[in-house]
Amino acid sequence: MQPRMNHPAFVVPGAMDALQAVGKAVGNGSVPERTLELVHLRASQINGCAVCLDGHSRAAKEAGETDERLFTLAAWREASYFTDAERAALALTEAVTRLADNADAVPDEIYDEAAEHFDEEALATLLLAIANINVWNRLNAATRQIADGKKW
Numbered sequence: 001m002q003p004r005m006n007h008p009a010f011v012v013p014g015a016m017d018a019l020q021a022v023g024k025a026v027g028n029g030s031v032p033e034r035t036l037e038l039v040h041l042r043a044s045q046i047n048g049c050a051v052c053l054d055g056h057s058r059a060a061k062e063a064g065e066t067d068e069r070l071f072t073l074a075a076w077r078e079a080s081y082f083t084d085a086e087r088a089a090l091a092l093t094e095a096v097t098r099l100a101d102n103a104d105a106v107p108d109e110i111y112d113e114a115a116e117h118f119d120e121e122a123l124a125t126l127l128l129a130i131a132n133i134n135v136w137n138r139l140n141a142a143t144r145q146i147a148d149g150k151k152w
Helices: 015-027 033-047 050-062 067-078 084-097 108-117 120-142
Strands: none
Touching (some): 015 120, 033 084, 084 108
16 A cells, blocks of 8 residues: 555645644643543544554553553443543544534534533643644545554
C-alpha cells in the first residue's frame, strides 16, 4: 500500500506548524491526557484512520491507559471502565465526529452532559481536540497515509 500523495500538512507551507500549534494548545488545556487520548482514539475509530489509531494507542499507553479500556473503547457504553466525565467526552466526540448523522448535529442532552463535567475552558479544549483529530483523520484517510508504527 502506498499513500496517494505526500501528507498535505507537509506540502502546504505552514500547515504542519498550524496543526501542531492547535494540538499543543489542546495538550496544555485542563482536560486529562488520558481523556484526550480516548477522544482521539474514538474519533479515529469512527473515521477509520489507521495512522491516528496506531499513534494515539501508543500515546494512550504512555499516558498510563489500560488494555481493558483500550480494548473496549469502541463499545464504551457497554463497558464499566469509563468515568461519567469520560463518557460525556466520548458522547460529544461521537456527535461532533458524525455531524451529518442527526438532524440536530450535537443534541442539547449530549452537550449539556459534557458541560456538567467540564468547565468552559475544558469544554473548549475538548471541542478543539475533537475538531483537530477529525482534521488529521480526514487528511490521512483522503491521502491513504500508512500506519507504520512510528511515533510522530
